[in-house]
Amino acid sequence: MLTLKKDRKIHIDKNYVILSLVWLGLLILFQLVGIYGEKWYVIFETQSFLYYHTFLEFFTIVIYFAIFIITYYTYSKNRRARLIIMFCTFFIVGFIDFFHTMTYSGMPGFFTEASIPIATTYWMIGRLIFAMGLLGAALVPVHKEVIHNRLYYVLGSIGIIFFIFYLVSYHINIFPAMFIEGQGLTALKIALEYVVMALLGIAILVFLKDYRNTKNVIFIQMAVGLSFGFFSEASFTLYSNVHDSYNMVGHIYKVISSYFVFRAIFIKNLDSPYIKLSCATEKIKKYAENLEKLVQERTKALEDANEKIIKDLQYARRIQQSLLPPKTLNLGNVTFASEFIPCQNVSGDFYDIYEIDDENIGIYIADVAGHGPSAAMMTIFTERVVAHKNNNFVKNEMLSCQKTLLHLYNEFNKSNFPVEMHIAILNGIYNKTTGVFSYCSAGMNTAPILIRSSGKMEMLDKSQGFPICKLGGVFVPEYLEAQIQLKAGDRIIFYTDGLIGNFSSNTFFREETLEEILHRNNSNSAVELRKDINREIRSIAKTKFIDDDITFVIMDVSDNY
Known part of the structure; x- marks a missing residue:
């Protein structure tokens, strides 16, 4: 059987051909001179x-x-x-x-x-x-x-x-x-x-x-x-x-x-370097044109991706806000008025108000390290652990602020959250029958303010515990529960450090400003107080950037249940 091999193309360098033709021409001319030289x-x-x-x-x-x-x-x-x-x-x-x-x-x-x-x-x-x-x-x-x-x-x-x-x-x-x-x-x-x-x-x-x-x-x-x-x-x-x-x-x-x-x-x-320079300039020009086109394409891609991220964050914000209780909530003899102002689309602050049973109302306010989507996911985790009953966390344990926070600490350490994340949270339970408000803090750096019907103010700072963090393998915290007797006309305001923190240089509000607002709204409803605080926030925001989430909850107690 014969195998026909595919013909290979023979590459002939034209420069060798030119040189050969030069030599051929010179040889022919030289030969002609030899032949016809005498003539x-x-x-x-x-x-x-x-x-x-x-x-x-x-x-x-x-x-x-x-x-x-x-x-x-x-x-x-x-x-x-x-x-x-x-x-x-x-x-x-x-x-x-x-x-x-x-x-x-x-x-x-x-x-x-x-x-x-x-x-x-x-x-x-x-x-x-x-x-x-x-x-x-x-x-x-x-x-x-x-x-x-x-x-x-x-x-x-x-x-x-x-x-x-x-x-x-x-x-x-x-x-x-x-x-x-x-x-x-x-x-x-x-x-x-x-x-x-x-x-x-x-x-x-x-x-x-x-x-x-x-x-x-x-x-x-x-x-x-x-x-x-x-x-x-x-x-x-x-x-x-x-x-x-x-x-x-x-x-x-x-x-x-x-x-x-x-x-x-x-x-x-001389000429070759300039030719190379000219070619390089032309290449750079083409690269610049291609680069400009590529930048436009990348910019468009980034704009599209950014637009999608913004939309996703807006969806996440709506989902997060849907998990929050109504801004105005009446549960028996207790009225709640709240405000939630994230510094980004989604917030690291969150709170919840829920009925444990016919007599007890649960409330918590928390601040997660950081802002944005990762912090927002923590709010969902905390809400599911603290405010929802399940087989591992029975109702009787939910009536204890101390046990609730310890349960949250243990569940947090079982999760796969990054070690740098932590939660500062204050959990409270109000008994509508006895008027006793029990509370327990886990690393919260702001203490709720109690405003008596007489106008006297007290800081609810008798409980200070360890934050919820990834140290379960080396440390088991002890959370101490504190109680306060509430009467009709009393008011408590819970807030995160985005409103007033421990360090005056890093706070949005001055403590004196908040106290002044609380005094002048002592006889007004929780809703009116919320409006007044919001007006002050908007006024300050005209000249000062909001760089932290702001959350506050006002709790008004009327006649005993």
Whole structure:
């Protein structure tokens, strides 16, 4: 059975293709020159050749010094070792090419007479330094950094320039002949050109290796530039007259070579960072737009979630308030008037008034640590434990404030409430027949105020017990019950510390203010007293923030049952 394998796509790097086409074109052109060389061979008129030669040479000299400036100043930013070799190379070669141009046959000379030997020697030295410098730069790892003072390298380069200038200009005889008029290039000159070509060829391969590792197209451009330089040197192995067409073609290739090298170095060191910055700016702009859109979406989601939470809290508030007794309640000879003001949607304060039997009325007021939903859930727990009969808590035990609080303490410790939560509660029982009011406190930091029919006030502070908290495993509290005889016309106000607390700086009401209100409403009903207290709360709330739940219950006793 034959299995046909799915064809794999072969990825061809277009940059290698471009470089290959450049080499193919240069080889074809070089071959055509070899075939039709005699037909196309021209010896230019001296002045005409000098004009073009000077223009082309100065073009490359300007480019070399531009490369020097770019690499010299870029080195101070990124400290790459390659840049040291490059700025030294182009600085030296720029001056040597200048000397070569000024001493070329037919030129006025530069500190010495122009001559073919001097110009050719300058040329060969410049080409060797150029090829060795670029190969040396290519062999240094791309990202290798060094911390050297660049000025020393410039001074060293200046020394080399003066040394070469002195030797070539004033001691040309120590150098072997490179060109002999009437004969053409010497074997040494041709051999040295081949050495330069070999050095450039190796440099091309090293830059291609850098491209393979980094995929940075700049190294392809360097390879293209050096390829033109390679064929430029090949052209200089063919001329037989310093003013002929082979020499001119070599200089044209040299200009093209210098342009591509400049382009690669310029993009690498100057243009590329700005391109990256532009791309980064564009990305940041897109990210900002996406971020703005995302923020809007998240804001909408938060608004929706917040709206749902608010609705849920409003529902919780209604449920909590539905568990509270009516604000005005008449149970036989006792009238109750209450007020419940949460500082948030749901409150940590709660109270209840309930009939235990025909003779006894139960009442409690409590304050849970904290506010909000968690505290509100505690109110439901307390209401179910204290005010409702069940199999484990019989009616006779409900008639004891002391047993009721101990039962609440034990049930609380059986629950899974967090250890940081606790309940401060005051539980009371009023017997309508005897007029006795029994009460027991579990950590409540406010004491009810008894206002006799005569106007005399008493604090019901004879019972102070341990709060309901998660210490059942290490501590069993003892709750002491206190009693007070009530008569017709007597009044008790129960309240949480949101109204008046132990510390005057943290209370909403001043104690004197409450006493004043109680005195002036001594002959008024519980409902009227509640209205007066509420008016005072609203007045103070205009200038003072309500930061705690406020709850109070007024109990009025009329004729005995």
